[in-house]
Amino acid sequence: MSKVSLPKSIWVLGFVSMLMDISSEMIHSLLPMFMVGTLGMSVFAVGLIDGIAESTTLLVKVFSGALSDKLGKRKALAVFGYGMSAFTKPLFAIAQGMDMLLTARLMDRIGKGIRGAPRDALIADITPPSIRGEAFGLRQSLDTIGAVAGPLLASGLMLLWANDFRQIFWLAVIPGLAAMLLLFFGVHEPASVAIRNPGNPVSPHNLRRMGRSYWWVVLMGSIFTLARFSEAFLVLRAQQLAIPVALVPLVMVAMNLVYSVSAYPFGKLSDRISHQKLLAAGLAVLIASDLMLGYSTQWAGLLAGIALWGVHMGMTQGLLASMVAASAPPDLRGTAFGFFNLASGVGLLLASVIAGLLWQEFGAAFTFYTGAAFAGLSLLALLLSSGYGLISRS
Numbered sequence: 001m002s003k004v005s006l007p008k009s010i011w012v013l014g015f016v017s018m019l020m021d022i023s024s025e026m027i028h029s030l031l032p033m034f035m036v037g038t039l040g041m042s043v044f045a046v047g048l049i050d051g052i053a054e055s056t057t058l059l060v061k062v063f064s065g066a067l068s069d070k071l072g073k074r075k076a077l078a079v080f081g082y083g084m085s086a087f088t089k090p091l092f093a094i095a096q097g098m099d100m101l102l103t104a105r106l107m108d109r110i111g112k113g114i115r116g117a118p119r120d121a122l123i124a125d126i127t128p129p130s131i132r133g134e135a136f137g138l139r140q141s142l143d144t145i146g147a148v149a150g151p152l153l154a155s156g157l158m159l160l161w162a163n164d165f166r167q168i169f170w171l172a173v174i175p176g177l178a179a180m181l182l183l184f185f186g187v188h189e190p191a192s193v194a195i196r197n198p199g200n201p202v203s204p205h206n207l208r209r210m211g212r213s214y215w216w217v218v219l220m221g222s223i224f225t226l227a228r229f230s231e232a233f234l235v236l237r238a239q240q241l242a243i244p245v246a247l248v249p250l251v252m253v254a255m256n257l258v259y260s261v262s263a264y265p266f267g268k269l270s271d272r273i274s275h276q277k278l279l280a281a282g283l284a285v286l287i288a289s290d291l292m293l294g295y296s297t298q299w300a301g302l303l304a305g306i307a308l309w310g311v312h313m314g315m316t317q318g319l320l321a322s323m324v325a326a327s328a329p330p331d332l333r334g335t336a337f338g339f340f341n342l343a344s345g346v347g348l349l350l351a352s353v354i355a356g357l358l359w360q361e362f363g364a365a366f367t368f369y370t371g372a373a374f375a376g377l378s379l380l381a382l383l384l385s386s387g388y389g390l391i392s393r394s
Contacts, residue, residue: 023173
């Protein structure tokens with residue numbers, strides 16, 4: 001039997017994600033310092049703008065996914081979303097205060113919300129079911145490479161251009177526009193896979209059509225996110241261990257490097273083995289990571305815990321996306337990805353709030369040990385669920 005190859009459009013979509021992540025992270029990695037140091041804004045304002053922006057993204061994803069199902073057109077919405085994010089980049093460069101910054105941040109995140117679910121549904125539409133895990137793993141890998149390259153490029157340019165934030169923000173426009181143009185000219189949405197839902201994709205009838213398996217994947221994705229709080233706590237842990245301040249940002253670079261390297265091979269593996277086994281292994285790796293981060297007081301232990309965190313992400317994120325695609329009806333895939341992303345985002349918000357409270361009251365080690373305990377309970381729930389046939393390989 002001949003090997004099924006990834007469609008060219010999947011590679012293009014991966015590079016589109018990479019370019020946009022480079023563009024966004026060139027700005028986002030510097031934005032807090034720019035807002036506080038250059039514009040004189042408070043840390044509270046930074047948190048407020050970020051919270052509003054990210055919450056908006058979650059809500060928009062549901063509606064854009066449903067709209068892509070209604071129209072039967074994924075690419076047009078994805079191009080519009082990438083274009084909105086690209087064309088907001090100059091607003092960061094010319095911003096003089098909170099109003100412009102909030103506008104830019106909201107438009108950028110709305111663009112991300114618009115493109116996310118239709119893009120993932122498009123990947124599912126044009127990829128043969130037997131290699132969907134590989135497709136989502138590749139996109140995630142290339143996307144994460146962008147998350148590494150963006151901050152590194154921004155740091156290098158800060159040194160080269162004597163901390164000229166605005167000049168770097170202007171430069172970030174280029175990869176953003178390149179992402180939009182690459183998607184527009186490089187991805188073909190075949191009419192043969194255009195699946196339209198003429199009704200209301202979020203009606204009670206259609207939500208019931210998604211079935212028990214899909215909603216179980218949503219639940220598992222939310223539980224995974226609750227067990228894995230924001231990566232910001234990895235940075236705080238590194239800072240707490242008296243690592244030089246200049247080296248602390250390398251924590252996220254290291255985590256994302258491991259994530260990008262592992263996402264594609266684990267995506268391919270998910271097409272060949274039981275989804276339940278791979279999800280369980282991913283939770284076991286997260287438990288080991290939390291225990292290592294809670295116990296370690298030296299560089300070596302910290303880096304080991306961070307590397308394991310990246311492996312966990314590589315094992316689970318593309319797999320969960322593949323499971324969403326497999327469990328949802330083809331004409332509701334956009335809506336399915338929208339609800340999945342919403343549930344995962346809410347879970348991450350709750351997990352981060354709880355982790356912050358635990359950190360403040362009981363310390364860093366207790367926070368990571370609690371994360372390990374919650375991941376252990378999640379693993380137990382996952383293993384018990386396998387007996388009900390809710391998790392399948394396809």
